[in-house]
Amino acid sequence: MSDDSQATQTSRTWLEKIAQVFAVEPRDRQELLEVLRDAAERGLLDPNVLGMIEGILQVPELRVRDIMIPRSHMVVIEQEMLLEQILPILITTVHSRFPVIGENKDEILGILLAKDLLSYTFGNSKKPFNIREVLRPVVFVPESKRLDVLLQEFRRNRNHMAVVVDEYGGVTGLVTIEDVLEQIVGDIEDEYDTDDDQLIKKYKENSFVAKALIPIEDFNDFFDSKLDTKDADTIGGLVTREFGHLPKRGESIEVGGFHFKVLRADNRRIHLLQITPPK
16 A cells, blocks of 8 residues: 555544544533543543643633732742842742742832843853843733633743732732643643652652652652651651641751652642652
8 A cells, every 4th residue: 555545544534533523513612521531432532632622621711810829839039139149049949930029029020030140150240240130021910811811922922921910919929831831731741750650760869759649658668767657648748747837849858867859849738759868
């Protein structure tokens, strides 16, 4: 069979599958989802594609307030900070963009991009550091803005972050383009991510990455350790207890000789930890 014939046959096969999916025309969004889910169950539609379609259909129904990083969890830079004070924040949080504030978080002066500080590091710049000279304009969006509209604005303006305000103009949080995209494609993986069935994996020499939901007993079995299981069931619960508060990304703590660094967390719990065992 020639390549052209194979391509034609493949094309017809997909057209037949699509036609089969929509043999009964859905009358509303819910019926459309039911048809697509049924198609996935019958192997006509990839489950990952189904998940993305469901995310796309959900986006117009969501508002910025539904996904924003709350004000209390915003990592900000104060305008009076010296370069020596700013660099440790960049390193520990591993963020690329930071709101710069005046007297408080309601006074956002601009956005600082980590890359804009490169010219001031390692003695490469002879001019004194002035944070106002490197600030980018800040974009404000209302809590009620639809996510699909926000995504279009992000793409059109090539912007990656916006500060969220309430009806009175007070800052209530911030939102990034990654937050919006994750509503469609799910969590965006990075080098720390583990497989769904892999709770702990080696990351670097004498360093591991673990999901915070791993039971402490399993953690102890893996590392041949004796961490306390009295007041917590999971390693994330134990670390949160030792912090005394819900930690943010980049925060570290020593527990039972282990060094724990929070790699991923939200406003409800820790998700991912980097672990350095005792030497």
